[in-house]
Structure formats: structure tokens, C-alpha cells
Amino acid sequence: xxxxxxxxxxxxxxxxxxxxxxxxxxxxxxxxxxxxxxxxxxxxxxxxxxxxxxxxxxxxxxxxxxxxxxxxxxxxxxxxxxxxxxxxxxxxxxxxxxxxxxxxxxxxxxxxxxxxxxxxxxxxxxxxxxxxxxxxxxxxxxxxxxxxxxxxxxxxxxxxxxxxxxxxxxxxxxxxxxxxxxxxxxxxxxxxxxxxxxxxxxxxxxxxxxxxxxxxxxxxxxxxxxxxxxxxxxxxxxxxxxxxxxxxxxxxxxxxxxxxxxxxxxxxxxxxxxxxxxxxxxxxxxxxxxxxxxxxxxxxxxxxxxxxxxxxxxxxxxxxxxxxxxxxxxxxxxxxxxxxxxxxxxxxxxxxxxxxxxxxxxxxxxxxxxxxxxxxxxxxxxxxxxxxxxxxxxxxxxxxxxxxx
Numbered sequence: 326x327x328x329x330x331x332x333x334x335x336x337x338x339x340x341x342x343x344x345x346x347x348x349x350x351x352x353x354x355x356x357x358x359x360x361x362x363x364x365x366x367x368x369x370x371x372x373x374x375x376x377x378x379x380x381x382x383x384x385x386x387x388x389x390x391x392x393x394x395x396x397x398x399x400x401x402x403x404x405x406x407x408x409x410x411x412x413x414x415x416x417x418x419x420x421x422x423x424x425x426x427x428x429x430x431x432x433x434x435x436x437x438x439x440x441x442x443x444x445x446x447x448x449x450x451x452x453x454x455x456x457x458x459x460x461x462x463x464x465x466x467x468x469x470x471x472x473x474x475x476x477x478x479x480x481x482x483x484x485x486x487x488x489x490x491x492x493x494x495x496x497x498x499x500x501x502x503x504x505x506x507x508x509x510x511x512x513x514x515x516x517x518x519x520x521x522x523x524x525x526x527x528x529x530x531x532x533x534x535x536x537x538x539x540x541x542x543x544x545x546x547x548x549x550x551x552x553x554x555x556x557x558x559x560x561x562x563x564x565x566x567x568x569x570x571x572x573x574x575x576x577x578x579x580x581x582x583x584x585x586x587x588x589x590x591x592x593x594x595x596x597x598x599x600x601x602x603x604x605x606x607x608x609x610x611x612x613x614x615x616x617x618x619x620x621x622x623x624x625x626x627x628x629x630x631x632x633x634x635x636x637x638x639x640x641x642x643x644x645x646x647x648x649x650x651x652x653x654x655x656x657x658x659x660x661x662x663x664x665x666x667x668x669x670x671x672x673x674x675x676x677x678x679x680x681x682x683x684x685x686x687x688x689x690x691x692x693x694x695x696x697x698x699x700x701x702x703x704x705x706x707x708x709x710x711x712x713x714x715x716x717x718x719x720x721x722x723x724x725x726x727x728x729x730x
Contacts, residue, residue: 338351371413409514410486413427432485437454438459454675513683519542521673533618534560534617535636539561540568542647552685590608597638613639
């Protein structure tokens with residue numbers, strides 16, 4: 326089969342960090358990978374229809390990433406890539422009861438204790454599977470865990486969207502209704518990211534919300550706010566006009582063009598009727614109780630974080646949703662102290678988020694029609710990644726590998 330896998334070779338990683346080896350040194354493409362078969366009785370084989378390209382995949386490929394993320398790496402090396410996965414079930418293990426051959430499914434790349442047959446860890450007990458011990462290769466200390474370890478171990482985010490075929494546990498698969506077309510289905514994974522971030526930090530009707538960034542995650546945050554019935558005021562920072570157009574379509578009230586920090590700060594202050602103050606020898610900052618009450622940062626690199634702690638009102642909240650993955654010394658971390666800002670993260674999703682995302686999408690799938698702007702064959706991956714990295718030119722929103730082409 327055709328597939329891209331990630332070669333987690335530390336020498337190659339270091340050379341890529343130093344920009345000595347080629348851009349795609351950690352990407353391993355072949356057209357003759359062995360088709361994976363279900364190994365455990367509660368696994369299924371999927372024939373991929375669409376595999377979405379995520380910005381975090383680019384961070385992984387180019388090692389623009391904190392080494393903290395290595396604890397979430399798959400034990401399999403080279404490991405399947407692509408966590409935005411939509412396909413059909415082609416084989417089932419003999420203990421699979423909820424899925425049948427031919428079912429259209431999305432895949433949650435997070436495994437969980439129940440998939441392995443472990444006793445639930447503290448995270449799984451309260452439904453926070455995104456923090457399950459199995460993500461870092463820890464089970465319940467049973468003989469079953471020893472058996473998995475004897476077969477090569479477990480852990481990490483599962484991939485498969487960059488492969489023609491993949492295998493997953495039954496518990497990872499979400500069957501989708503016929504009312505959701507193939508063209509929309511793969512978008513539910515990033516929508517679920519937005520649902521998780523918003524559901525944990527649901528804006529009040531009186532709130533002014535700033536969505537920082539209008540790539541696919543920023544747009545899905547807007548859709549999630551409206552899908553979860555919040556009537557708050559949404560202001561969106563969009564870099565490109567085509568992003569601004571989609572932000573308005575999905576429910577943003579106002580758009581501010583992403584520009585240099587001076588202009589950006591002035592526009593946010595003007596739009597929110599807030600006070601912009603000028604400290605000595607540094608950038609301006611909004612101070613006081615006027616200004617954005619809540620900021621969803623869909624970029625979360627050092628520039629956006631430094632901007633947003635300056636733009637949120639005193640006593641406000643910032644939700645870091647994007648994965649800029651930077652280890653930074655450029656953010657002025659004294660500002661959250663002076664302004665008493667609450668900064669929280671939003672990592673992936675839990676099972677309830679998937680359910681909500683599927684339900685909301687099924688009610689109005691057409692709201693996402695057209696968000697997939699580019700499709701590529703898997704052997705065109707270099708062109709696909711270049712398209713992802715040059716959005717000004719390509720006007721890309723969501724790029725997918727399409728295995729029906």
C-alpha cells in the first residue's frame with residue numbers, strides 16, 4: 326500500500342533541527358508498505374477515504390516542536406502519520422460488536438484503557454481520555470500490559486490518515502450517519518477540537534470573545550461557539566481575506582486584519598472600547614476591565630501568546646488551542662501576573678466531544694461545504710505540504726489526501 330510514515334530517528338531529528346538535512350528527512354514514503362491487519366480481536370481494518378493534513382503534522386515533520394511532545398510518540402517506528410482519519414471498515418476482529426464491514430467511520434487517534442482491556446486509569450474514570458495513561462505507554466500493571474509490551478509496547482497518538490489502510494481498536498471508531506457526506510466527514514476531527522475547547526470554556530452571552538487566528542482550528546472554534554448556542558460577541562483576527570470570509574460565514578460578528586502589533590493592538594482596543602497603555606521600552610498593553618473577556622488562541626506560538634496576554638482584559642481568560650509547540654523566552658510572563666489573567670490549555674477531545682461534534686454536523690453539514698479547498702493523492706505529498714505552507718498563495722483552508730482519486 327501507499328503510505329507516509331514518520332521516521333523518529335534522533336540523529337535525523339537533530340540534523341533537521343539544525344536544518345542540515347532535507348526538509349522531508351523524517352518523512353518516509355513508500356508505495357509497497359505491507360497492509361496492516363487487525364492483531365487483536367477488538368481491532369478493525371480501515372480503508373482510508375480522506376486523511377486531513379493538520380498544522381501539527383507540519384510541526385512534527387520539520388521538528389518545530391517541543392521535545393515534551395516526544396512522550397506522546399508512537400512506540401512503532403517508523404510510525405503511521407495523520408490523525409484526521411475518515412474511511413470504511415474493511416475487516417473486523419472476532420470480538421468487534423458495534424461495527425460491520427462497510428461502515429463509514431471517523432477515528433479518534435487517542436486510545437484509552439478500555440481499548441486495551443486495562444482497568445480504567447484516573448483520567449478514564451472521569452471521562453478525560455485525552456490524559457489516559459496509555460497515551461504515554463502506561464497500563465494497569467497487569468499481565469495484559471506485559472503482553473502488549475512483549476509485542477512492542479503501546480502509547481502515543483495513533484496515525485493512519487496518511488496511509489491507504491490502517492488498523493484501530495473498535496473503541497476508537499465513531500460511526501457516522503448517512504446524512505453526513507464523505508466531503509464533510511473528515512472535517513469533524515478539527516471541529517471536535519473546537520467543541521472541546523469551547524465546551525470547557527463556554528462564553529457567556531455578555532462576553533466579548535476574540536478568536537486569534539482563522540485557519541481551520543480558529544474557524545472551527547467559531548463554529549463550535551455557535552453550535553453550542555452561545556450568543557456572545559465574536560471578534561476574529563484573520564490574516565487573509567479568504568479566511569475572513571469563512572469566519573463571517575461561520576458566525577463571527579467582526580473581523581480584524583492580522584497585521585503588525587501596533588496596528589493590531591489599536592484595532593482591538595478600538596473595537597472593544599478598551600484602554601491601551603504604553604509601558605516603557607516594550608509594546609503596548611490593554612489594561613482594565615474593558616477588552617476581550619475571553620481569547621481562544623488557535624495559533625499559540627510565541628507571537629500570538631505574547632500578543633494575546635497584552636490584548637485580553639484584566640481578569641480575563643486565554644485558552645491555548647493551537648499547537649505552536651514553541652519553547653519560548655520571548656513572552657513577557659509578568660503580564661498575566663499584573664493583569665491576573667487565567668491561561669488554560671485545551672488538548673484534543675474526549676468521547677463526549679466527538680458525540681457533540683457529530684450531532685451538530687449532522688444537523689447542518691452544509692455549513693462546512695467548501696472548507697476542503699485542496700485534495701491530493703498520497704504520492705503528491707510534497708506538493709500537498711507546500712500548499713499547506715504557502716496559504717497566501719494557495720488560499721488553502723483544509724487540505725486532504727483523497728484516496729478516491
